[in-house]
Amino acid sequence: MENVQTVPAQAAEQTTSINAPSLHSAVCPHCQKNDFVVLGTKGAKGAAIGVGMAFGAIGNLVADSMNKDDATIKPLRCQCNACRKKFEILPLKATPEEILETPCTVNFTRLSSFVGMAVAQHVWLNGVKVGTVGNGKSISFPVHTKYNTLFVTDQYGVAFKGNYKFEAVSGGTVDVRFKKKFLQ
Numbered sequence: 613m614e615n616v617q618t619v620p621a622q623a624a625e626q627t628t629s630i631n632a633p634s635l636h637s638a639v640c641p642h643c644q645k646n647d648f649v650v651l652g653t654k655g656a657k658g659a660a661i662g663v664g665m666a667f668g669a670i671g672n673l674v675a676d677s678m679n680k681d682d683a684t685i686k687p688l689r690c691q692c693n694a695c696r697k698k699f700e701i702l703p704l705k706a707t708p709e710e711i712l713e714t715p716c717t718v719n720f721t722r723l724s725s726f727v728g729m730a731v732a733q734h735v736w737l738n739g740v741k742v743g744t745v746g747n748g749k750s751i752s753f754p755v756h757t758k759y760n761t762l763f764v765t766d767q768y769g770v771a772f773k774g775n776y777k778f779e780a781v782s783g784g785t786v787d788v789r790f791k792k793k794f795l796q
């Protein structure tokens with residue numbers, strides 16, 4: 613059991629080597645439990661604006677996206693469900709056991725809403741941004757890992773309440789609907 617979260621200081625420079633992010637083995641540094649909610653990204657204000665513009669296209673591969681300069685791996689602000697303490701982590705690299713034989717496709721739909729309709733929302737898979745979705749729009753992206761956490765942030769990097777955790781099946785499809793919260 614090596615549950616200790618070790619985040620190298622130069623992690624931000626190693627983004628291209630992390631081709632399948634995972635939060636599956638990340639644990640709360642206070643109680644070592646893997647039961648937490650992502651509250652948002654740290655220091656996202658400003659930085660997140662503009663970054664999303666490059667991710668408007670459908671079907672960005674996570675691995676491909678992460679080779680781009682504007683890929684974002686930011687520390688995640690989290691709150692433990694067990695001890696309620698807040699902490700920060702970076703997404704980990706998925707272990708080989710977590711990798712699916714064939715990627716699973718996620719079809720993410722942001723349902724129309726009149727409130728805040730002009731604001732782009734950012735979709736994050738396992739702590740890495742995979743796309744930006746407008747009001748009433750959908751994006752599709754592959755997931756390469758079995759255990760996944762989705763969350764959505766506003767332009768300031770603040771996550772909407774609730775994360776969506778799901779287990780992906782090799783070659784499968786997952787439909788996710790979102791309207792200020794996950795609807796499944």
Ligand SMILES: [Zn+2]
Pocket residue numbers: 640641642643644645692693694695696697
């Ligand atoms: Zn805890």
